[in-house]
Amino acid sequence: xxxxxxxxxxxxxxxxxxxxxxxxxxxxxxxxxxxxxxxxxxxxxxxxxxxxxxxxxxxxxxxxxxxxxxxxxxxxxxxxxxxxxxxxxxxxxxxxxxxxxxxxxxxxxxxxxxxxxxxxxxxxxxxxxxxxxxxxxxxxxxxxxxxxxxxxxxxxxxxxxxxxxxxxxxxxxxxxxxxxxxxxxxxxxxxxxxxxxxxxxxxxxxxxxxxxxxxxxxxxxxxxxxxxxxxxxxxxxxxxxxxxxxxxxxxxxxxxxxxxxxxxxxxxxxxxxxxxxxxxxxx
Amino acid sequence: xxxxxxxxxxxxxxxxxxxxxxxxxxxxxxxxxxxxxxxxxxxxxxxxxxxxxxxxxxxxxxxxxxxxxxxxxxxxxxxxxxxxxxxxxxxxxxxxxxxxxxxxxxxxxxxxxxxxxxxxxxxxxxxxxxxxxxxxxxxxxxxxxxxxxxxxxxxxxxxxxxxxxxxxxxxxxxxxxxxxxxxxxxxxxxxxxxxxxxxxxxxxxxxxxxxxxxxxxxxxxxxxxxxxxxxxxxxxxxxxxxxxxxxxxxxxxxxxxxxxxxxxxxxxxxxxxxxxxxxxxxxxxxxxxxxxxxxxxxxxxxxxxxxxxxxxxxxxxxxxxxxxxxxxxxxxxxxxxxxxxxxxxxxxxxxxxx
Amino acid sequence: xxxxxxxxxxxxxxxxxxxxxxxxxxxxxxxxxxxxxxxxxxxxxxxxxxxxxxxxxxxxxxxxxxxxxxxxxxxxxxxxxxxxxxxxxxxxxxxxxxxxxxxxxxxxxxxxxxxxxxxxxxxxxxxxxxxxxxxxxxxxxxxxxxxxxxxxxxxxxxxxxxxxxxxxxxxxxxxxxxxxxxxxxxxxxxxxxxxxxxxxxxxxxxxxxxxxxxxxxxxxxxxxxxxxxxxxxxxxxxxxxxxxxxxxxxxxxxxxxxxxxxxxxxxxxxxxxxxxxxxxxxxxxxxxxxxxxxxxxxxxxxxxxxxxxxxxxxxxxxxxxxxxxx
Numbered sequence: 034x035x036x037x038x039x040x041x042x043x044x045x046x047x048x049x050x051x052x053x054x055x056x057x058x059x060x061x062x063x064x065x066x067x068x069x070x071x072x073x074x075x076x077x078x079x080x081x082x083x084x085x086x087x088x089x090x091x092x093x094x095x096x097x098x099x100x101x102x103x104x105x106x107x108x109x110x111x112x113x114x115x116x117x118x119x120x121x122x123x124x125x126x127x128x129x130x131x132x133x134x135x136x137x138x139x140x141x142x143x144x145x146x147x148x149x150x151x152x153x154x155x156x157x158x159x160x161x162x163x164x165x166x167x168x169x170x171x172x173x174x175x176x177x178x179x180x181x182x183x184x185x186x187x188x189x190x191x192x193x194x195x196x197x198x199x200x201x202x203x204x205x206x207x208x209x210x211x212x213x214x215x216x217x218x219x220x221x222x223x224x225x226x227x228x229x230x231x232x233x234x235x236x237x238x239x240x241x242x243x244x245x246x247x248x249x250x251x252x253x254x255x256x257x258x259x260x261x262x263x264x265x266x267x268x269x270x271x272x273x274x275x276x277x278x279x280x281x282x283x284x285x286x287x288x289x290x291x292x293x294x295x296x297x298x299x300x301x302x303x304x305x306x307x308x309x310x311x312x313x314x315x316x
Numbered sequence: 317x318x319x320x321x322x323x324x325x326x327x328x329x330x331x332x333x334x335x336x337x338x339x340x341x342x343x344x345x346x347x348x349x350x351x352x353x354x355x356x357x358x359x360x361x362x363x364x365x366x367x368x369x370x371x372x373x374x375x376x377x378x379x380x381x382x383x384x385x386x387x388x389x390x391x392x393x394x395x396x397x398x399x400x401x402x403x404x405x406x407x408x409x410x411x412x413x414x415x416x417x418x419x420x421x422x423x424x425x426x427x428x429x430x431x432x433x434x435x436x437x438x439x440x441x442x443x444x445x446x447x448x449x450x451x452x453x454x455x456x457x458x459x460x461x462x463x464x465x466x467x468x469x470x471x472x473x474x475x476x477x478x479x480x481x482x483x484x485x486x487x488x489x490x491x492x493x494x495x496x497x498x499x500x501x502x503x504x505x506x507x508x509x510x511x512x513x514x515x516x517x518x519x520x521x522x523x524x525x526x527x528x529x530x531x532x533x534x535x536x537x538x539x540x541x542x543x544x545x546x547x548x549x550x551x552x553x554x555x556x557x558x559x560x561x562x563x564x565x566x567x568x569x570x571x572x573x574x575x576x577x578x579x580x581x582x583x584x585x586x587x588x589x590x591x592x593x594x595x596x597x598x599x600x601x602x603x604x605x606x607x608x609x610x611x612x613x614x615x616x617x618x619x620x621x622x623x624x625x626x627x628x629x630x631x632x633x634x635x636x637x638x639x640x641x642x643x644x645x646x647x648x649x650x651x652x653x654x655x656x657x658x659x660x661x662x663x664x665x666x667x668x669x670x
Numbered sequence: 671x672x673x674x675x676x677x678x679x680x681x682x683x684x685x686x687x688x689x690x691x692x693x694x695x696x697x698x699x700x701x702x703x704x705x706x707x708x709x710x711x712x713x714x715x716x717x718x719x720x721x722x723x724x725x726x727x728x729x730x731x732x733x734x735x736x737x738x739x740x741x742x743x744x745x746x747x748x749x750x751x752x753x754x755x756x757x758x759x760x761x762x763x764x765x766x767x768x769x770x771x772x773x774x775x776x777x778x779x780x781x782x783x784x785x786x787x788x789x790x791x792x793x794x795x796x797x798x799x800x801x802x803x804x805x806x807x808x809x810x811x812x813x814x815x816x817x818x819x820x821x822x823x824x825x826x827x828x829x830x831x832x833x834x835x836x837x838x839x840x841x842x843x844x845x846x847x848x849x850x851x852x853x854x855x856x857x858x859x860x861x862x863x864x865x866x867x868x869x870x871x872x873x874x875x876x877x878x879x880x881x882x883x884x885x886x887x888x889x890x891x892x893x894x895x896x897x898x899x900x901x902x903x904x905x906x907x908x909x910x911x912x913x914x915x916x917x918x919x920x921x922x923x924x925x926x927x928x929x930x931x932x933x934x935x936x937x938x939x940x941x942x943x944x945x946x947x948x949x950x951x952x953x954x955x956x957x958x959x960x961x962x963x964x965x966x967x968x969x970x971x972x973x974x975x976x977x978x979x980x981x982x983x984x985x986x987x988x989x990x991x992x993x994x995x996x
Contacts, residue, residue, distance in 0.1 A: 045888035049785050055777035056786070059860050060794055063801050066812060089366035091558065091649075118708050125705035138709045141716045147975040148719065149918025151945050152968045155952065156719050159726060167354065167399050182712060212701030233803070240805020243920040243945070247953045250354070253369070254380040261352055262382060267807045271921060274811045276535040278558070289808045300803045304796065356953075389954030416958075488844050493929035495746075495954035517747075522951070522960075524745035529846055529940045530929030532950055543818065544844050 067293070074290030077283040082291075087253050087269075093280050097288050099255050103170070103263035104239060107249060110174025110259070111181055111238055116231055118178075119185020123227075126186065127193035128215045139190075146183035153179050154244035162248060168262040173249030177238045184237065188230030192223040225310035229303040236299040240292060242267035266292045351630045355383045357391020357404030358497045359533040360429055360552035361614045364649050365404065368642050372634055379630045387533060389495015389521040395421060395617045401627060403617035406497020406552075407504075407521045408596035420620040422669065423595045424635060424662055425613040426642075428585050428652035430553040430576040431501045432563035432610070433457060436541050437468065439483065440562070450564040451476040451573045454609075457566070458510035460487055460548060462517070463527030468546065476573070483546070490540045490549030493530025495522040501612040502550045505600040553581070557650045568609040569601050580608035581652040591658060595665070613654075621670045628669065635666050720972070727966035729959055738966060744931040744947075746955070751963035753970055755931040759848060759941035760971070763923060764916040766852025766937070767859055772909055774856070775863030776898075779905075782864070783871035784879075784893035795868055802861035810925035813854045818845040818926055821853065826938055843938040846928035851941065854922045859912035866911065870904030871897050903985070910982030914975055920945040944971045 035043075081096045088095025122142070126135055157176035162168055196219050204214035220227075245268045256263035266288055273285035362385040369381040386394075388405035395403030396417045408423060433452055440448050456472045459465035465472055469482045492499045500521045507514040517523050529544070531537035534555045541549045541561065553576045556563045565573040574580050587602035601609045618635070622628035639662055643653050654662075730738060730751055741752020778798070782791045822845030829839045843849075874897045882892040898905070928940020929950060944967050955961040 041888050041891065045890040048890040048894075049781070052777040052781035052785060055774045056781045056794060056798075058774060059778050059798050059801070059864060062857055062860070063797055063804075066804060066808070069812060069816065070808070089370040090363040091367075118711050121705045121708035122712055125702075125709040129702045129705050130709070134706070134709075138712060141713045143979060144976060145712060145716050145719075147914050147918070147979050149920060149945050149968075149971060149975065151918070151920045151948050152719070152723070152972060155948065155965060155968055156722055158952075159722050160718070162399060163397065179715060182715070186709075186712065211698045213697070215701070236803060240803075240807065242805070242807045243949055246949060250356075251384045252382045253366070253384075254352075254373075254382055257350065257352070262354055262384075267805055267921075270811060271807050271925075274807070274814065275532055275539055275925065278535075285811060289811050292805060293808055296803050296805060297800055300800055304799075387954045391954075393954055493950045495951065520747040522746040522954070524743060524747065524750075525930070528930065529844055530942075530950075532924075532929070539814075540846065543814075544822075544846070547844075 067297075070286060070290040070293055073283070073286035074288075077280075077287035078290065082284070082287055086255070087264075090278060090281075095280075095284070097264075097266070097269060097284065097291075099252060100264040100266045100269040100288065101291070103249070103252070103256055104266045106170055106256075106259075106263065107174050107177055107245070107265055108235055108239055110170065111177035112231075112235055114175060114178025115181025115185055115234065115238075119182045119231075119234070120189050120227065122182070122186040123189025123193060124215065124220070126190040128211070128219065142183045142186045145179075146187070149243075150180055150241050151243040151246075154247055157244065158247045165260075167260070168248060168250035169260050170249060170256060170263045171259045173245045173263065173265070174259075176244035176248050177241060180238050180241060180244065181234045184234040185231055188234070189223075189227050192226030192230065193219060195226070196222045225307050229307040232299055232303040236296045236303075239299075240267055240296055242271050349378045351379045351626045353379070353381045353401045353627055353630060355381060355391075355402040355404060355616075356386050356394045356400045357383075357617070358388045358406050358614055359385040359535060360388075360406050360498050360554070361404065361427060361651070362534070363554055363558065364427055364646055364651050367645060367649065368638060371642075371645070372637060375637075376630075376633075379634075381630075381634065385533060385535075387492070387494040387521075388497030388500065391497075391617060392521075393495075395619070398619075401622070402619070402631065404614065405521075405617060406612055406614045407500030408598075408615060409617065417619075422618045422620050422665065423615040424618060424665070425595050425615050425654055425658060426638060427614055427646050428581050428611060428654065429614055430581045430584075430608050430611045431498055431505075431550050432553050432556050432576045433548060433566065434538070434541055434551045434556050434561045434563045435548040436545055436561070437483065437485075438545050440480065448480060449562070449575060450480065450482075451567070452564050453567050454506075454509035458506050458513050461489060461491070461506065461525070461527070462510075462513060463489070476567075485546045488544050488547035489525075489528030490531055490537050490544070490547050491525050491528050492522075492533070492537060494532050494536075496533075497521060497612075497614065498534060498550065498552055499523065501600060501610060504598055504612075505610045508601045554650045566609050568605075568607050569603055570605045570607070572605055574606060574608045576608045576610070578647060578650065578652045580606050581611045582655075583607040584609070584611035585613075585652070585655055585658075591661065593661075593665075595658075595662070618669060620668060632666055632669055636663065639663060723965060723969040723972060727962050727969050729962035730966045731962075733959070738963075739970065742933055746951075746957070746960050749957065749959050751959070751966075753944070753967055755933050756942050756944040756947050756967060757970065757974075758933050759851070759927065760917055760943040760945070760974075762848050762937075762941065763851035763855055763927065763943060764913055766848070767855035767916045768909065768913060770853065770856035771859045771863060771912065775860050775908075775912075776867055776905060778860075778864045779867035779871060780893050780898065783868045784897055785889055791868075795865065798861050798864050800861075802865070806858070806919060806921040807925075809854055809858055810922035813850065813922060813926045817853060818850050821845055821847070821850055825849075830938075837935040838937050841934075841936040841938050844928065844940060846926055846940055847938050848927065848934075848941040849937040851923045851927040851943065852937070854926055855916045855919055858919060858922060859916050862912045862915060863908050866908035867901070867905045870901040870908070873904075874900045906985055907982055910978060910985070914978050914982070917975055917978065918945055918971065919943075920949050924949050944968070 081094055084098050085096030086099055153176050157172050161172040200218055200222055204218040245265055250262035251268055252262045252264045270285050270288045273281040365383050369383055388407050391403035391405045392409055394400040398418055466487055469484045503519045503523055507519040529540055531540040534552050537549045538551055538555050538559050541547045565575045567573050583604050584599050584602040584607040587604040587607050588599050591597055599611050639659050646653055738753050742754045743750050743752050782795050822843050826843035833839045878896050879892050882896045923943050924946035929942055930940035931942045948964050948968055952964050955964055
């Protein structure tokens with residue numbers, strides 16, 4: 034006969050193991066992804082990859098240079114749209130908003146956050162590509178920018194709210210007006226978190242493919258200015274991955290490795306900086 | 317300070333969203349002399365088009381022709397909308413589609429190709445040297461794609477493949493998930509040989525498939541077939557060759573089992589008596605003892621009026637180059653050349669581009 | 671820099687301050703107004719989005735009405751469009767993702783928040799959060815070459831062998847299937863469930879745990895009977911968040927789901943999700959009716975997402991009121 038207490042102890046150990054296994058599965062997925070990409074992608078990673086334009090089907094030696102530059106341009110544009118709206122929107126929600134307007138804005142932001150990225154792509158197509166008459170980096174950048182907004186708003190609001198009221202009250206007590214208090218005291222206090230959030234938002238949209246399918250369209254050459262279609266890392270990865278050409282598949286792996294490394298590096302760096310900042314500011 | 321920042325932010329936001337004027341300003345941010353042309357469409361001719369555009373770019377570095385293979389349906393759609401400078405399709409535009417376009421769209425055949433039944437049967441399709449070809453009757457193909465013939469050792473298939481040991485396994489059908497000229501050619505052929513197909517499914521770039529998996533582009537279908545044992549799909553001939561995939565023989569209207577190659581495709585084109593002035597013609601199920609029954613032209617869709625002079629010159633020049641030097645490159649990539657009479661007709665038609 | 675803004679402060683500031691004084695009052699208003707404009711921009715964008723989706727789908731809305739949601743045929747040739755196969759595929763893959771992902775995710779969250787040593791928990795949680803940053807197309811890339819063959823060659827035969835009496839597991843397995851879609855979605859939503867559930871569990875007051883342990887409960891019993899019920903609203907919220915994410919996921923799903931617009935009870939069969947259909951067909955829809963149908967699909971997805979979000983909020987509101995508070 035097993036004592037009730039022993040049975041409870043056994044349950045304890047068993048559940049510990051099971052939940053531990055769950056964690057192990059989750060963690061190992063990341064290492065699997067990284068490892069597989071390193072193995073497959075590492076083989077195709079060479080100098081050509083970073084400097085050459087894509088080669089026609091069947092010829093080796095092509096590269097992803099235009100996709101890398103294209104992604105950079107798209108992200109710049111996305112940041113130009115996403116950061117101001119996201120940051121100032123968040124400031125409004127946290128500092129200036131009234132009861133009802135805050136509720137409406139926050140609800141709308143959550144709505145926008147839930148919109149699948151492909152639908153933002155359709156939106157950008159209908160609003161920008163069709164009136165302009167052609168695909169462009171501009172359309173792609175705007176689509177990505179709209180994607181960035183909800184993430185940035187929510188993040189900014191959260192970090193602004195986490196600033197203790199004592200700081201605000203101190204500034205006001207010294208005679209500052211509200212906007213000066215916000216601008217010179219509250220925002221700087223929350224800045225590490227806000228910048229981290231922005232970095233993470235940029236990293237997040239860097240990997241988005243769906244909205245670019247019918248806005249930036251893709252390009253086999255360099256894309257000058259903002260008015261022409263452009264290649265981008267995730268879009269080219271997608272096209273090369275489903276292709277039946279061996280060397281294209283190889284390049285897709287290499288590009289995947291590059292994209293993932295950039296995204297992960299940004300994430301790790303941003304979070305570490307945030308941790309160090311919060312630790313020193315609390316100290 | 318923050319006020320300045322806010323005002324700056326608003327200003328940037330506004331400029332970011334303003335509409336830019338069309339066409340003529342397109343080159344304002346490109347280096348002088350650089351001509352950028354965007355095209356989209358069929359995946360079938362993608363290997364030869366990518367070679368042509370690359371070669372042409374090497375000859376004329378200031379001209380960049382960016383072609384994205386999004387499928388014939390996409391090519392037609394985008395050229396109707398005017399979001400690309402030219403389109404490409406294996407399926408000629410219908411009268412209704414031509415009416416939808418803002419300007420008149422001209423069809424220019426570029427190469428000849430074929431659509432072949434490709435399969436992946438472990439034990440039969442080994443390396444390309446050991447490939448054993450399966451014979452397909454029109455009824456067999458129609459039956460498989462209608463979902464009525466479901467096993468590889470079905471009597472309809474065994475009948476004409478006496479020497480092969482077809483396994484007792486389920487057939488996995490693979491088709492296109494996107495709007496495709498290859499689909500058009502395939503369904504055009506099936507529609508001609510199977511009344512049931514014609515009434516039940518129809519002929520189009522995108523149909524309601526009774527069975528199977530969908531792959532995106534010829535590339536996607538080839539990928540799916542490679543990765544799925546006991547599968548069958550249809551591919552442009554060149555994709556099967558490039559990827560060393562097994563494809564079968566098809567019985568033509570003269571009761572001959574023909575395998576697709578440059579000669580049999582050229583024979584199919586030769587079998588066409590009259591070519592209409594707008595070049596829209598179907599050559600599936602062509603007569604002739606050596607004709608491959610699932611052959612087709614592929615067309616470039618060029619608007620008859622091109623507003624930007626630099627682009628027009630480049631496109632006209634490219635078309636002439638394509639009909640001349642370009643044709644010399646096609647056979648190396650397993651496409652068949654255009655018949656001479658057709659080339660002459662096209663050269664005259666190029667003059668009608670304004 | 672010190673926030674000295676009184677009009678009479680400092681030498682150089684005096685002259686500027688005088689012209690500023692009158693506007694100091696308005697400075698707040700301008701700031702309020704400016705930030706409001708940007709916040710309003712969000713509302714404008716969302717409204718325009720909603721309107722755009724609604725207006726551009728008018729062709730099919732007028733032709734089919736509610737039949738669009740119940741029709742099972744998607745035929746671009748005959749211009750017959752029914753969204754049911756896509757709604758089915760979207761729901762099946764998302765629910766499958768939840769079935770696989772929630773136990774794994776909540777289990778891992780419990781481990782990290784309650785049972786594991788603190789530093790190990792922080793490091794592991796960090797790693798898992800990174801999973802959320804992996805782009806969808808990379809999940810898809812890996813899934814094509816690893817998950818699909820694995821499912822086809824190892825998992826499907828096992829499932830078919832043991833559970834073939836269920837219509838869920840009958841029929842040939844191509845690898846590219848609803849099952850593959852569900853599995854990749856499960857992996858993609860794991861980090862969301864884990865990180866949010868972990869946060870919520872960590873927020874449970876220490877007193878609750880300590881009281882339970884003081885009464886002689888084991889750590890697992892404390893976790894399961896005390897912490898989890900307290901954190902339930904948050905955990906449920908995380909599940910709904912994950913669901914909303916899974917519903918809209920495009921790239922990874924379209925690369926493995928098989929792209930067949932048919933309803934099939936078997937999980938081994940290929941299927942289609944709304945997002946995947948739009949991605950594949952949008953740039954090529956050759957008729958206005960087809961484009962309208964695809965946009966209406968997008969509109970349907972948008973509405974489903976709104977619904978899920980609303981239900982999530984409602985649930986959280988309800989369970990919070992019911993009293994998880996001390």
